[in-house]
Amino acid sequence: MTKEQISDEMMAGRCEKHLCLLERSVLLHMAVVDPFRQLQQAAAAEGLDIQVASGFRAYDRQLAIWNAKAEGLRPLLDTDGHPLDSAQLRDDEKVMAILRWSALPGCSRHHWGTDMDIWDRAAVSPDYQLQLIPEEYAPGGPFHALSLWLEKHAAAFGFYRPYDRDRGGVAPEPWHLSYRPVAELFEAQLDGAFVRKLLDNDGLSLKSAVLAQLDEIVARFILPPPREKHE
Numbered sequence: 001m002t003k004e005q006i007s008d009e010m011m012a013g014r015c016e017k018h019l020c021l022l023e024r025s026v027l028l029h030m031a032v033v034d035p036f037r038q039l040q041q042a043a044a045a046e047g048l049d050i051q052v053a054s055g056f057r058a059y060d061r062q063l064a065i066w067n068a069k070a071e072g073l074r075p076l077l078d079t080d081g082h083p084l085d086s087a088q089l090r091d092d093e094k095v096m097a098i099l100r101w102s103a104l105p106g107c108s109r110h111h112w113g114t115d116m117d118i119w120d121r122a123a124v125s126p127d128y129q130l131q132l133i134p135e136e137y138a139p140g141g142p143f144h145a146l147s148l149w150l151e152k153h154a155a156a157f158g159f160y161r162p163y164d165r166d167r168g169g170v171a172p173e174p175w176h177l178s179y180r181p182v183a184e185l186f187e188a189q190l191d192g193a194f195v196r197k198l199l200d201n202d203g204l205s206l207k208s209a210v211l212a213q214l215d216e217i218v219a220r221f222i223l224p225p226p227r228e229k230h231e
């Protein structure tokens, strides 16, 4: 897949023709399915049963999440995950609080089909309620072994975790895995111009507050972190 084949619609989760069904209700980019299965098999040999909680997410789904938070229908959380009183916040503060935990619609890495949230089915009982919180992946949590395994082996299969630690933007998401060879083609097209075009024609709540601080938002929450030396 080359850069020219990635349309704005694909970038924004408004196109599904490049996707493939991994399993019931989980869609991934067609170039990601095989590498993911290889990763899954290698992990299985070490007793891990990697499952996808969420793969591709459509634009409309992300818009519904955003608007529910913007309009106070879903709780807003502070940097550490504690509930905020939405009525006490200015619009620009609401925008920053949402972005810590939820992507701007059209800018989620889940729109690309290259990224997924994963957990280890072998580590918990069948009735376990998955929460996707950092404690589950930290020492003492059921998915710490998965986290350690990924740290050691994910790169050999082309995968990495873009939100593995707190860089001051998106909150840490140790469960979020990305297939680098394809994701970086999407990343290359992410910039302020793309986001501005996106905001032109949709029903985003708090749009003017987003536009007023767009450059900071793009730098902190949308552009990928710079690659580190050891990567």
Ligand SMILES: [Zn+2]
Binding pocket: 110, 115, 116, 117, 173, 175, 176, 177
């Ligand atoms: Zn995710």
